[in-house]
Amino acid sequence: MTILVTGGAGFIGGNFVLDWLARHDETLVNLDALTYAGNLETLKSVQAHPGHVFVHGDILDSALLDQLLARHQPRAVIHFAAESHVDRSIHGPMAFIQTNIIGTFQLLESARRYWQGLEARRQQDFRFLHVSTDEVYGSLAADDAPFSERHPQQPNSPYSASKASSDHLVRAWHHTYGLPVLTTNCSNNYGPYHFPEKLIPLVILNALAGEPLPIYGDGLQVRDWLFVSDHCSAVRRVLEAGRAGETYNVGGCNEKTNLEVVRTICSLLDGLRPRADGRSYAEQIRFVSDRPGHDRRYAIDAGKLERELGWRPAETFDSGIRKTIEWYLANAEWTAHVRDGSYRDWVSKQYG
Known part of the structure; x- marks a missing residue:
């Protein structure tokens, strides 16, 4: 048995690949551009793993997609590949549009052709899981109920609009062609191997480097x-038992303001890796101009996933953020290699 994962060298996809190979004997084909x-x-750590097949390629390449599906005959496609940073979507x-919309379209079409050629039992078992x-x-007011699966899609950035478009494509390929799809809509992820342009790894690494800790606007934007x-365990559970055509x-x-998150990181670093001068990392906090169209609050109602599939998160924010900081402290070589010239150019452009 085999699964095909797109975007498996990115943050969430990479963590999923590592978790999957630690738990399953099933071969995983990992396509990443x-x-x-x-x-x-x-x-x-899985470079020599016999169950890990890495392919350097793009989901925009339909010929490659067709070839991989025909060769490896996966029972499922798990689609992580995406451009995912709101700030980058504003600038470019x-x-x-290319990756999140056209790429998802190409992947759906290749998956549809492959699925239609399967014998009946394998057609029934096949799944296309879109992350x-x-x-x-969109954005919530402070007293609004969290997003449920029935909440209307109201994207406010080029990034979220491109992901909403891909969600609609996945839904349409199920209702029009019968492709057995699953969709998951997740809140803000954090943890090991996170590229340091996002808030939590950026703050950890800037703090350790003695650099400013930039916070947009008043820092009171709320995220779950x-x-x-x-997240990886939820994806595995949805793949295992989710109902085709459903969204979870x-x-x-864990709703927190950005300012709360940054202050928590500073407090933990004060204990785990104190500054040489004995002062708090919180002194490095700097408020910068807010980004255009910045959504005020996101909150997720994951009740459907718990009721139907029995899933709940294992980590609190306090336990998860401590594990995250400890990972970055223990993996300085990984972070040094990603903070090269191209990353510094981006941070300079974005935060001045």
Whole structure:
């Protein structure tokens, strides 16, 4: 048996690959284009694993997709591959349209052709699992109920609009062609191997380097934080028992403001790796101009996933953020290699 994973050298996909290979004997074919956020060092521990087949390629390449599906005959496709940073989508939306919309279309079409050629039992068992985001739902007011699967999609950034578009394509391929799809919409992930342009790894590494800790606007934007290993377990559970055609929201049950998150990181670092001068890392916090169209609050209602499939997150924010910081402290070589010239250019452009 085999599964095909797209984007398996990225943050969430990479963690999923590592978790899967630690738990299953099933072969995993890992397709990744190795863009700036794809990092083979994340997969270093499974480089020689007999169940891991890495393919350097793009989901925009339909001929390659057809070839991989025909050769490896997977029972499932798990689609992580995406451009995912809101800030980058504001400065350069075209890449998000290409990968998140056109790429998903190409993958759906290849999967449909492959699935239609399977014998009846394998058609019934096949699944196409599309990993998406809570940002497709838009923004919530402070007293609004969390996003459920029935919440209308109201994306506010080029990134979230491209992901909403891909969600609609996946839904349409199920209702029009019968392709057995599953969709998950997750809240903000954090944890090991996170590329340091996102808030939590950026703050950890900037703090250790003695650099400013930039916070957009007043820092009171609220996000629901999901430890990445919990997200991986939810994806595995949805793949195992989710109903074809259904959407499942995945949340960490941890609503925090950005300012709370940054202050928590500073407090933990004060104890785990104190500054040489004995002062708090919180002194490095700097408020910067807010980004355009910044959503105020995201919150996930993951009740459907718990009721139907029995899933709940294992980590609290306190336990997950401590594990995350300890991982970055123990893996300085990984972080040094990703913080090369191209990353510094991006941080300079974005934060001045």
